[in-house]
Amino acid sequence: MKILRTLGVIAAGMMALSVANAAQAETRVTLKSAKAASSYYQMAAQFAEAMKTGTDGDIIVTVEESQGSVQNVMEAMVRSGNYVFTSPPGLVSLAQNGKGPFDGRPTEKFAEVRALFPIPSxxxxxxxxxxxxxxxxxxxxxxxxxxxxxxxxxxxxxxxxxxxxxxxxxxxxxxxxxxxxxxxxxxxxxxxxxxxxxxxxxxxxxxxxxxxxxxxxxxxxxxxxxxxxxxxxxxxxxxxxxxxxxxxxSVVAFATTQMDADTAYALTKTFWEQKAKMGESSSWWNGVSPEMLANITGKMHPGALRYYDEVGFSIRDDQR
Incomplete structure (x- = not known):
């Protein structure tokens, strides 16, 4: 009986270790999108599902409602880790230059913003x-x-x-x-x-x-x-x-330099690989093309760049 109890303790420990390893392997991402009634919130939900499917559950995206792109960019100052948000590139440029609604804000925080991929314009x-x-x-x-x-x-x-x-x-x-x-x-x-x-x-x-x-x-x-x-x-x-x-x-998905390159690479790669499948249910995804990368101002995330270089998408020097 003592041997059985010992084996039971070992099995329980191995199960707990397995669960802990699975939890550790799972990467969680927060996506700040748009108002819940908008098409862009629906897009975010579709992207979250596509990311779960495309990575076999290794990346889980939680979608948060937003009141608009200004709020999304503003939160890049204070959000840590795997924070992704959607915004027109021009708004990010304003934030990085301390202009418009970002006048008086610390521009060094916004300097950490990096682009991942375009979404429907x-x-x-x-x-x-x-x-x-x-x-x-x-x-x-x-x-x-x-x-x-x-x-x-x-x-x-x-x-x-x-x-x-x-x-x-x-x-x-x-x-x-x-x-x-x-x-x-x-x-x-x-x-x-x-x-x-x-x-x-x-x-x-x-x-x-x-x-x-x-x-x-x-x-x-x-x-x-x-x-x-x-x-x-x-x-x-x-x-x-x-x-x-x-x-x-143009509207783009952005992250910050706090996101590691492997996560940014996985997000970008999975987006492009799942885009056609998303387009089968919502045709607005079919309008997104690699040519739209040219509309992105500012720097790309190193992880996204790794994917674009692998597949041969055209990226300008000023985006690197």
Missing amino acids: LTMHFVMRADSGATSFADLEGKTILLGKGSFGAREGEKYLQLFGLEGKVDLADAELSNAVAALKNGQIDGFVTAGSWPAPNVIEAAAGTDVIVLSLSEDQLAETKRDKTVIPAGTYNGQEEDITTASL
């Missing part, structure tokens, strides 16, 4: 009823457009109207963007402006029941916006027979 859509006759921005004069209020798309849409000489020449509907599709179908507005990953759900909904045209920007207009170029392929939306050239705001 905030892409501008100017959606017009086909029977409005508007096929270019010049045709928007005299039309009723819904911009929405307070969102990036609303601010950006207003900026473009000013840039293209349409300020005061367009009738702006006083309504929330959530009412845009219904208002378009009812003929209350001629068009609406929205920004988000493509294909955009509200544009899909609008195109499904109404003949619509999504306006393209010329190269000169695109240059005026000072945004990145995005081409939405023909056939993305119902009735869309040609590619749409539009402006977008």
